[in-house]
Amino acid sequence: MTGQHDGWVRTARDGAVLTVTLDRADQLNAQTPETWAALRAVGESLDEQVRVVVVRGAGRAFSAGLDRTLFSAEPGVAGGLGELGAMPAELAQERIRGYQAGFRWLRSPGIVSIAAVQGHAIGAGAQLALACDLRVFTEDAQLRLPETTLGLVPDLTGTSTLVELVGYSRAVEICLTGRAVGAAEAVSTGLANVAVPADQLDATVAELTAALLGPDADASRETLALLRSAVRNRPDVQDAAERAAQVRRLGALAGR
Numbered sequence: 001m002t003g004q005h006d007g008w009v010r011t012a013r014d015g016a017v018l019t020v021t022l023d024r025a026d027q028l029n030a031q032t033p034e035t036w037a038a039l040r041a042v043g044e045s046l047d048e049q050v051r052v053v054v055v056r057g058a059g060r061a062f063s064a065g066l067d068r069t070l071f072s073a074e075p076g077v078a079g080g081l082g083e084l085g086a087m088p089a090e091l092a093q094e095r096i097r098g099y100q101a102g103f104r105w106l107r108s109p110g111i112v113s114i115a116a117v118q119g120h121a122i123g124a125g126a127q128l129a130l131a132c133d134l135r136v137f138t139e140d141a142q143l144r145l146p147e148t149t150l151g152l153v154p155d156l157t158g159t160s161t162l163v164e165l166v167g168y169s170r171a172v173e174i175c176l177t178g179r180a181v182g183a184a185e186a187v188s189t190g191l192a193n194v195a196v197p198a199d200q201l202d203a204t205v206a207e208l209t210a211a212l213l214g215p216d217a218d219a220s221r222e223t224l225a226l227l228r229s230a231v232r233n234r235p236d237v238q239d240a241a242e243r244a245a246q247v248r249r250l251g252a253l254a255g256r
Contacts, residue, residue, distance in 0.1 A: 007038030010058075016051040017209055018042075022128075025059025030067040031124045033079035036102035036156075039128075043105025051217060052209050053106065053113045055132055062117040062141070063125025071150075081152075096155055103131040103157045107228065110221050112212050116205045117141045118198060127158030130165075130191075133224075136208065137183040137192040138201050146178035164231050165190045219249055 008024035020042055022029035046053075057063050070079060075086040084092045106113040113132035115121075121129045121143045129135050129143065145162070147154045154162075154175065162171045166189045174181060183195035196204045212220070222245040230238050 007032060007034035007036070009035060009038035009042065011042055013047075013050075016049060016213060017054065018046070018050045018052070019054045019056060021055075022057045022063055025057075025061075027067065028061040028064035028120065029057040029059065029125065030064050031128075032067045032070065033099065036099040039102035040098070040105070043101070043108065046105070046108065046111070048110065050111055051220070052212050053111050053132075054116060054205060054209065055106070055113060055128060056116045057118070057125070059119075061119035061125075062115070062121040063128060064120050065123030065125050065146075100155070100157050103128060106131040107133065109225060112220070112224060114205060114208060116201055117143070117192070118201060120144075123147060123154075124156055127154060127156040130158045130161040131156075134208070135186070135192045136201065136205050137186055137195040138198040139183050139195050140198060141183045141186070141192075141195070142180040143186060143191060144178060144180045145175050148176050149178035162191075218252060222249060 008022060008029070010021045010023040012019045012021070020039070022031070022035065024030060069077060070081060072080045073082040073085075074080065075082045077083060084095060087095065112134065115129040115132040115135045117129050117135055118138040118141055121141065123144070123146060126143045126145050145154050145158065153159075159171070159175075162174070166174070170189060181189075181191060183192060186192035187195050193208075194204065226238070226241055226245055229241055233241065
C-alpha cells in the first residue's frame with residue numbers, strides 16, 4: 001500500500017513496516033515547511049500495527065537540508081528564515097515547535113525507526129537521520145550540521161540525540177565546525193550502526209528490519225521504552241522501570 005503526501009513525502013506500507021521516502025530527488029530531497037508538515041501528518045496517522053518505520057531519500061542523497069529559497073532574509077518569503085525572524089518570539093517558537101513534530105514522532109512508543117542514508121545528510125537532513133533510532137549508511141554517506149557556521153542553531157530535535165550518541169565534546173566539535181562526518185567515522189563514534197556499499201543498502205535495511213520484527217512485539221516495545229528512558233533516568237528510577245516492565249511481561253506470559 002502506497003500513499004503520497006504534500007511536501008514531497010511518499011509512504012509505502014508492507015505489513016508492520018512503513019517506509020517514508022523524501023521524494024524530491026532532483027533537488028537532493030531539500031526540505032521545506034511543507035515537508036515537515038507532511039512528516040508530521042505521517043506520524044499523526046501512524047497505525048498501531050506498524051512496528052518499524054524506514055526513512056529514506058530518493059535518488060543519490062538522503063537530504064541536502066533546507067531548500068535554498070528558505071534562506072531568504074526577506075519577510076515575504078513564506079516559511080523562510082526572514083519570515084520567522086520577523087515574527088514575535090513566541091509565535092516563531094510555536095511555528096518551530098510544529099516543525100519539530102515532523103521529526104520527534106520517529107521516537108514514538110511502539111516503533112523502531114531506521115534511517116537509510118546515502119550521499120549527503122546535511123542540516124535538516126542530518127537531523128532527520130538523527131531523529132531515528134538506528135542509522136544505516138552507505139560508504140559514501142556524509143553527515144553535516146552546518147547551522148552554526150550560518151549564524152543559526154540546529155533546531156529540529158537533533159542536538160539531544162547527537163550528544164547521546166557521540167558525547168558532549170565530539171558533539172560540540174561537529175556542530176561548531178560544521179564539518180562532514182564520513183561513514184567510517186559515523187560507525188566508529190556510534191552515529192551510524194553500520195556502513196555498507198551503496199548497492200547493499202536495500203538488502204541491509206531489509207535484513208535489519210526482519211531482525212527487529214523477530215521478537216515478541218510487546219517485549220520489544222517494553223525494552224525499547226526502557227532503553228530510551230535509560231539515558232535520562234536516575235539509576236534507581238531506571239531500576240524501578242525495569243521491575244515494572246518485567247512484571248508486566250511475566251503477567252502477560254502467564255496469561256494474566
